[in-house]
Amino acid sequence: xRYGVPNLTSSPACNSPIAGFPIQxxxxxxxxxxxxxxxxxxxxxxxxxxxxxxxxxxxxNGHGSWRSLPKLAGLLRCGKSCRLRWTNYLRPDIKRGxxxxxxEKLVIQLHAILGNRWAAIAAQLPGRTDNEIKNLWNTHFRxxxxxxxxDPQTHELYSLxxxxxxxxxxxSTRHMAQWESARLEAEARLSMESSSILASPKITNTDHFLRxxxxxxGECFRNIKRKPDCFSPAxxxxxxxxxxxxxxxxxxxxxxFYHGSSPSEVEDSSYTALESFFDFHDHNDMSxxxxxxx
DNA sequence: AACTAGATCAACCGCGCATTA
DNA sequence: ATAATGCGCGGTTGATCTAGT
Numbered sequence: 001x002r003y004g005v006p007n008l009t010s011s012p013a014c015n016s017p018i019a020g021f022p023i024q025x026x027x028x029x030x031x032x033x034x035x036x037x038x039x040x041x042x043x044x045x046x047x048x049x050x051x052x053x054x055x056x057x058x059x060x061n062g063h064g065s066w067r068s069l070p071k072l073a074g075l076l077r078c079g080k081s082c083r084l085r086w087t088n089y090l091r092p093d094i095k096r097g098x099x100x101x102x103x104e105k106l107v108i109q110l111h112a113i114l115g116n117r118w119a120a121i122a123a124q125l126p127g128r129t130d131n132e133i134k135n136l137w138n139t140h141f142r143x144x145x146x147x148x149x150x151d152p153q154t155h156e157l158y159s160l161x162x163x164x165x166x167x168x169x170x171x172s173t174r175h176m177a178q179w180e181s182a183r184l185e186a187e188a189r190l191s192m193e194s195s196s197i198l199a200s201p202k203i204t205n206t207d208h209f210l211r212x213x214x215x216x217x218g219e220c221f222r223n224i225k226r227k228p229d230c231f232s233p234a235x236x237x238x239x240x241x242x243x244x245x246x247x248x249x250x251x252x253x254x255x256x257f258y259h260g261s262s263p264s265e266v267e268d269s270s271y272t273a274l275e276s277f278f279d280f281h282d283h284n285d286m287s288x289x290x291x292x293x294x
Numbered sequence: 295a296a297c298t299a300g301a302t303c304a305a306c307c308g309c310g311c312a313t314t315a
Numbered sequence: 316a317t318a319a320t321g322c323g324c325g326g327t328t329g330a331t332c333t334a335g336t
Binding site for chain 3 (some may be wrong): 020044045066067079081083085087116117118119131134138
């Protein structure tokens with residue numbers, strides 16, 4: 001049976017008084033009380049009948065308070081377990097099955113920007129859960145990136161900075177490596193695919209971003225740093241792209257990287273970077289950019 | 295056929311933030 | 316202002332599956 005009695009000697013979770021620890025020790029260690037009374041509650045894999053009960057209840061009543069849901073639905077589970085089961089597996093809009101090439105590419109690009117913010121990455125992939133993406137990353141991408149000499153955490157090329165994993169000096173250099181890693185990964189995948197079916201969308205995307213880059217919006221985007229006013233470059237870019245004045249700090253670094261690059265200098269890696277940046281915003285933003293394209 | 299090692303992924307946990315009392 | 320509570324997140328675990336020997 002999976003997830004049996006916790007190992008009291010090694011698991012931090014055993015600090016719970018319910019797991020057998022004296023209440024005093026529990027309090028001294030300042031450990032938060034468990035989310036629910038675990039005695040008598042079922043753990044481990046969900047049975048079909050449990051799934052049916054949960055689906056039936058949520059379909060009729062919505063989930064409401066997760067804490068009170070199990071009792072109301074007739075489940076011997078804690079609310080946390082119910083929420084996890086629903087959000088990661090039972091939700092009707094969950095997309096099962098292997099990730100598409102485009103989804104994989106997007107995950108890599110978003111990870112280069114967002115890091116291990118799985119929920120934020122999942123928000124950009126409809127039907128995919130943070131857990132699924134996290135598993136995908138840890139089981140596939142991490143090893144693959146490492147095998148081609150890229151640090152999966154920072155997206156930096158080990159080979160650029162010698163054999164050690166020390167960080168490169170400047171933010172712009174770091175981002176060059178970051179974007180390069182995304183490009184290398186995408187290209188490595190594409191090279192394994194012999195069909196022209198996959199090549200065509202790439203060209204289309206490149207043309208699209210080249211058009212955006214050369215458009216009025218792209219010009220503003222490139223010249224942002226030259227504009228002297230109260231907004232930071234990233235703020236201006238955000239206003240331009242999405243209307244928000246609260247950009248992620250990583251975008252500020254990204255803008256710095258873009259600044260000074262001419263269209264002829266920005267090859268595929270920068271298109272990939274630009275694509276990542278724009279993909280982070282919703283599709284309405286893309287409509288705005290397309291409307292301003294030549 | 296039996297064993298082993300590595301890969302996969304559902305489910306767990308503690309923590310931090312936001313909200314409520 | 317503070318404590319309690321609820322929820323969601325990221326990291327980790329371990330049962331099961333698969334491929335290799």
